[in-house]
Structures are given as structure tokens and as C-alpha cells.
Amino acid sequence: MEGRLDHGVYQWLAIILITLGLIAAQPHIDWLTSYPKNLIVPFADWLNAMMDWLVTHLGWLFMGVSWLLEWPIKGVRIILQALPWLVTGFLICLVAFIASGWKLMLFTLASCLYMVIIGYWSESMNTLSLVAISVPMAILFGFGLGVWAFNSRQAERVIMPMLDILQTVPAFAYLLLILMLFGFGTVVGLIASVLYSFPPMVRNTIVGLRRVPAEVIESGLMSGATARQLFWQVRVPSSKRQLLLGVNQATMASLSMVIIASIIGGTADIGWEVLSQIRKAQFGESLLAGLVIALMAMVIDRVTSGLASQSGEYENRKGSQKLRQHSLMIAVGGGLAFYALAKLVPVLEVWPREMEFSPARSMNESLTYLIVNFRKEIEMIKTVAFFFVMLPTKIGLQGSISPFTWGFELQTWHSLAYATSMTVIGAICAYRFNPYIAIFVLLFAIFFYFGLTKMPWPSLVLIYSFAAWRVGGLRLGIGTFFGLGFIVVTGIWPEAMLSVYLCSIAVIISFILGAGLGIWAAGSDTVSAILRPINDTLQTMPLFVILIPFVMIFKIGEFTALLAIIAYAIVPAIRYTEHGLRNLSEGVIEAAEMMGCTKRQMLWSVKIPLALPVMMLGLNQTIMYGIAMLVIAALVGTNGLEQVVYIGLSDGNFGVGLIAGMALAIIAMIADRMTQAWSRNRQSDLDISVT
């Protein structure tokens, strides 16, 4: 392909030159390296002052709300704790059966028995009681807002960005806000979980109500519906499926936030159990407790999504009505019978401590054995990753090559060789493929040599803003500039770069591995069948739990965080790649086959280019997942913004935590908008549309 040298390429070359110039000037001009301290705008202090004012003047109001909310939580909790596990378990299994049938019921039964026998039943019920209150609240609230936004464009314009913020600002950042306003206790978890779980309900409500076909509405009108009848008897029931999807997402979000919120403590729920076990370095116990969360998440997910898909099928109503009536009878009858049974046989009411069976001790022992015996290997993996990948990205080849790390001193001729070879590779890329790939290679070479955190901030702001402008238009460019500007003037740029560095490595590795697996899975049904349940599990697993196995083996540190992020962020990369490759239009593939493509040509020059927009959406999700996990990974010791957020929470410094949280949200939004825009551009280039 001939290299088309247009405007953009020259502009990029100019930017690269400016960057090199700034790097050269760095030793002489201090503020290029670090933004001057005396110019930092004290947003954090202002926020804290605002918060103080709010607490002193309106504190009573929030406390009142908090007091009110305590009651239903307590009520549900008391009921769930008082019921024998046999009865609760029976009812849960019955719901599972109605939602999806025998298979799910057996799975649910096994999960319940696990919780009982391992000895986490009561903690699980505490978590469940919080979810049971938060989900209806989130659904009502989300549905209400969704309806409002559906009816009024203006409302929508206010609500949608709010949802974006609530879903991207890390929970740790506003947990403290809630804590300060509503006081210590379960209410914090409740409110945080409602705040986090109502946005998906709003989105699904809007989408669902909008998607009702015009003819259904018109025929409703012609049937003589009043405005109210039209809404409740036509619009809402026709969008039931989408609404239930919202319920499913809200429930999952609620559970994960309840778990995250238990970091505050005082809840005696299963999330707290996991955390305190991790802190005590009792990994066997924490893994067993983590498994409880995972099982709960899976059961809740399958039940709600089972209900959602069932309602789409509209099978014979008479039959299912009968089942429903019966199931009420079965629930009451069975419940009473099991209650009586439990009263007769005490084991069935409360599982006695002596009978708890926990393999935690032997797990711990074998882990210790493993770690002691494979210490060398584990250390080696860590060192290699650290010295050859993480450190260079962080502080550059320039900073990380030393006799101690790489075994030799960095000489001038090394650097020169590096510079020339990179330039040559760039030139080859420009000649063979596309000048933009060359630009990309050059930028990457510069990053890797000087290190992301050592680069002068003005040039990074310039590069990111310019890239955003080129990909997503002027508005995105300006938005990026001001977003990054905010991070600079609040003085948290260095931490932001640490987050970007960790997240970028994780995302790049996840995407390459994930895309590879996705390609493999697209070509082989066996691989696909093996990967699917693993992906499902990882995706429904609360983020906390994913950390556990990595902490067990690799201890606290950035490397552990990296692995955890990869484990979670790889899922969308696999999914979207496979989906993109499997859903290409038949016509193109057949045409290519007729032209005599080899298998390999078919993959690289036909399928992948066509699937690229979908894969880009996968990259988008990979980044979002990566950032979500990054925040949680602060628990195992990282140094970026996420750590600032976490420290803000534990020190009670609301302003600092929130600013860092907002900075993370800004980074997430920029990455999101850029990848989306890129995917859209490719789609319009290829004249296809992806949903």
C-alpha cells in the first residue's frame, strides 16, 4: 500500500518533534517535569469546606433519613436470621426453579448447602438482606427517572451525564461522602448500592420504552387508550423484557456494591468476612468466603436473567398461571412443613459450629508448601515482569536499565541503536502499511525509552488532546484538554500517570491475549464452549474475589494488581473478538472464498479488518473493566489515583479522595469516547453498523 501523507501525518510529526524538544529541555526547566506546587488549585480543600458546612447545617436531615432507612434493613435482616436455613434455602431454590428450571435449582441447592456447611450462612443472609432492600429501591428510583427522561428531553439531558458520572467515579470516592452524611452503619452500604445500581435501570427503562414499535403505540391509541392506559397497558408491558434486563443488571450492581461497601465494616456480612481474612493473611478462609460471594452472584444473576428471558417467550399463559398459583401454595405449604421439621431437628435450623466443615486450614498449609517450594520460580516471574515490562513502561528504558536489572549499563551507543532501529521500523511501517502506524511506533518508542511517568506533562496533554481531536472531533479534543488540565492543576498528575501506566499495560496484555483467544474460539467450537462458562463466571464474580488467588501467591504489590486486572479485563476482549468474527456477513466471506483466499489470508485480510469495529468496542470494554478493577486493586497496594482514593477514604479526607476519583472518571471517559469514536469511524468507513 502506498503511504498517503496527508495533513494529519505532518501534524503528528510536528508533535513528536515538540515532545522531543520538551524532553531535551526538561533538565533545564523544572515545571516541565512536575507542575509547580504553588500553582495547585486547592479543589480538595474547597470540597472539604463544603462538606463541613453541609454536615453541620444539614446533617440532621441526612441522619433522619439514615434512621428511617435502618428500619427496613433491620426488619429483613431479623427475618432472614430468624428463619431456619432449611426454610430460606427451600424458598430460594423454589424461586430458582420457577425462574429457570431443574438445573438452576440444583445449582442453587448446592450453593446453599455450601454456605451452610462452610459456616457462612448467617453472613450471607446479612448480605442478602441489604441486597433485598437496595434492589427494589434502585429499581423504583431507576424506573421513575427513566420514565421522566423518556418523557422530557430536558430531563434526559440532565440525567444521562449524571449516570455516566455515577458509573465511572469509583465507589470508594463517594463511600466517604455517604459515610460523612449518613453516619456509620449498614445504611452506607445501602445508599452506595442504590446509587451504583439504579443507573442501569434508568438506561434500560429509557431504551425499553423507546423501542416499543410505533405501530404498537398507534394500535393502542386506536384501541381507545387514554394516556395513562397507553403507558401502563401498552408501553410498559411491551418493554417488559428490557425492563427485566435492567432489573438483572441493577441486582448484580447492587450485590457488587454491597460487597465493596463492607470495606467500611460494621456489617458482619460476607464481604467483610473476605476482607478481614485477607488482612489476616488467611487465604484459605478468604477464598472460601469469596466463593460464597461468587455463588451468590451467579445464582442471583441466573435467576433474574432467567425471569427476563422467560417473559420474552410468552408461552401458554394458562399453564404458567397454574404453575404460579401452585408455586404459591408450594411455597407456603413447603415453607411451613420445613419450618416444623427444622424445629424438630435443630441441625436443620441452625447448623452447629462443630459440624462446620472447612478445608481452609489444609488449603493454607498446601499454599504455604507451594510458596516455600516454588519461591524461586515465583520470584523469577515477578522479577522478569517487573524489570523488563513494568519498570521500563513506568520510568523508561533510560531509567530502568542498570547492571542490577538488565545486567549492563546503558551506553550512548545503545540509545543510538535503539533510536535508529525504531526509526527504521517506523519508516518500514509507513512504507508498507500506513503512516499512522509509523507515528504510533515512534510515539511508543519514545514512551518506552523515557517512561510514561518521566515524560513532560505538557507534551502528554498535547499528545492525548490531539489524538482525541483527530479521532473524535474538536469537541472531544477540547474536552480531553480541559479534563487533563483539571488533573494537572489539582496536582495529581504523577498519580494519574501511575494509574495510566498500570492500566495501559494490563489493557494491552489483556487485549492481545483476549483477542488471540477470541480468534481461536471463533475458529473452534470446542474452545468457545470451554471459554464461555469461564467468562460468564469471571464476569459475574464480584471484583474482590478475583483478587484473592493472586494475592495468595504473589503477595501484595503492583504485579498482583496487574494480574488481577488482566484476569478481569480479558473477558470483554475475548467476547467481542469472537462475536465480531462469528457475525460477519456471509456474502463477503463467500466472495473471498471464491477469490481463493487461503485460511490465513482470510483471517488477516478479510475477517479481522471487517471485525475490527466490534473488536474496538471490545477494547473499549476492556479499558472500562480494567479501570474498574484498578480501583479495587488499590487494596493490594498500587500507587496511582486509585490509591489516593482509597487513602482518602481511610483517612477521612473527602476532598482528596473525590478529586482523585473524579480524575479517574475523567481518564475513563476520555478512553471511552475515543475508542467509541474510533469504532464508529471504522464502521462508517466499512459501511456497516454494529449494535
Place this chain on the structure above:
Amino acid sequence: MTSEAAVSNAAASTKVKLSCRNVWKIYGENPAQFFDAGNGVVDTPQALADSIANNDHIVANADVSFDVHVGEIFVIMGLSGSGKSTIVRCISRLVEPTAGAILLDGEDVLKKSDAELIDIRRHKMGMVFQSFGLMPHLNVIENIAFPLKLQGIGEQDRYTQAERVIELVGLQGRESNFPNELSGGQQQRVGIARSLAVEPEVWLLDEPFSALDPLIRKRMQDEFLRIQSVLNKSIVFITHDFQEALRVADRMAIMRDGAIVQIGRPVDLILNPVDDYVREFTRDVPWESVLSAADVAEAVDGPVSGIGRIAADTPIDSLLSYLGDNADGVAVEAADGSIIGIARAANVVKALATGSGATPAVVRK
């Protein structure tokens, strides 16, 4: 014309049920700017429509006027985008006309309040949609009883009523199926049954059969005519298919760019098309089977004798061989026995010639 009285549908009375008066529907930024008076009466509709279209507005209906009589089937045809759906949506007020009047039993529907409109839709108007518009969450019987439910009729009553129309459209036994379990034709029958459940006086059908394959369509047309012969409603029927129009229409209108080009009985359009656009629609019609003896009969003064007699609605094609043998032609007789006129071979040839698009050959003298 003498023949009109003889052929016109015995069911259609002369009483006007529904009428559109100078209806305009303009889409765009500010449609109201083009009309001073709300009644839509303008001197030069064509010129106004052109100037509106030049002003970045879309003219969906331009000065549409027609009447539908009690018991009449009024068919609307026209190319895609010519404004057919829009005019029935204006009649039902699913869209608000920009100007003009819609009279139902002499009262302007456009002036009705929301409550009155709901009442009209509940009791007087039924509509069948091109893509059915069934409620996905309701089964067949619930879908059909849905309008009754909205009226607050009790479950028992509305199901009895629904059962009755289910029988009418032949869907017995499918009551508890959901729309996604039915074929396209069955779904459309549910739509038809639903619009009939409230016993409307005016029935609007927007391309009701166009989603169906030819065989089912034929059967549905028969069923439709059967239903109409029982219920005798005032019907506006949209179709793309002239054959279909021929089968069902008492009168029909052809639309172009939002305006009506010609209104009349199907035969009138065949025999006297106002322009090539209309002729285009009637081109592929097998005329000899459409035209009847009355359409070609030439009026005579005085009594006729010595020639054969034939009923007015005899199709021309069944007469051709007789006319070929009898140069004197045949006397055409109305239902009451009076003579309408005489049909000769020459009359038939002339009738066929009017509508044929072929350029006349140059004949040397």
C-alpha cells in the same frame, strides 16, 4: 352515466359517513406558516404544494377531499410515499392535519377534545395496521379483547364478544397463542378481529394484506368481502395492488405526491384515466374480465327487438365469441328488465382502445 346506477354496489347507500375536506399535512419546521385559514381551502392547491415543497417542507397530503358513504368500500392507491398512510392517520387523528376538516357523521373530528376522540376511537373507528401492531405480551384473545378492556368492560363480557369476532376471522382454537407463535396471515387476522371487536362504523385498513402471499391474500380478500357483506361498514382501504382494488372497491382514489389525482369507480379509471400516471396503474389489468356489458353498451332510443339479451353485469370476455358472430350486437338489460343499450363488437374495441397505452399506428389511406 346510465351504467353507474346499474352497477353500483347495492349495499352502498347515498348517505355520506366520512368525508375529508381539503386536508393538508405538512411536515417540517413550521408547517402552520403556509395557511391563513384552518379549513385548507386555497385557490391553487398545486401551486401552494409546490411552493411548500420548495421551502424545505414535506407535503404528505395536499388538499385531499373525498367522501365515503355508508356501506361503501373506498380504496386508495398510489406509489410509495404518496401520502396514503398519512391520510388515514389524519382521519384517525394519529397525526394532526395541518389544515382541513375531517367530518364523521357531519361533525369535525379535528375539533373534538381528547376525551371525545378517545370515545370515537373506542366506538366508531377501527383501524388495521400494515404491520399488525399486536401487543406482544397478550395472547390472541387478550389482544382482541384489549380495546374492550380499555373501556372497562368486565372479563367475562369481553371474552364472549372476542370469541364472536374470532369466529368471524376463523381463528378458533388459537385463542391462547401469543403473536410470535402465529404466521403473518394469522397475526393480521388478529389485527382485523381486534379492530372489529368494538363494532366500529368506520373501518380503516392500511395495506392489510400486503404482507401475505398471493394464495392467503386471495383467501383473506374473500373473507374480507364476506365480513363486509355481513357487517356493512364504511371502509377506507389502502392497497398497492390494482387487482385487489378491483376485487374490493366500490370507488377508489389514486394519489400522487400527497394529492388525489382521480376518484371514481375502478372501471372509470380504466376507461377514462385522467393522465398517464393513472393509466400506469391500470395498465396490466385484464380488461375484458373487468369490463361488463353495461360499461360498453351504447344507449339507444326506442325499443329494441330482434337481437339477444344479456344481463348488465356480464363480463365482456364471456361475450366476445357471441359478438364476433352477431354483428348486430346484444341488448344489455338492467336488473329490472329495462334496456340500458346495445353492445356491439365495435363498442368493445373502442372501450379497449381508450385505456390502451399503445401509440396508434399510422394508417395509410
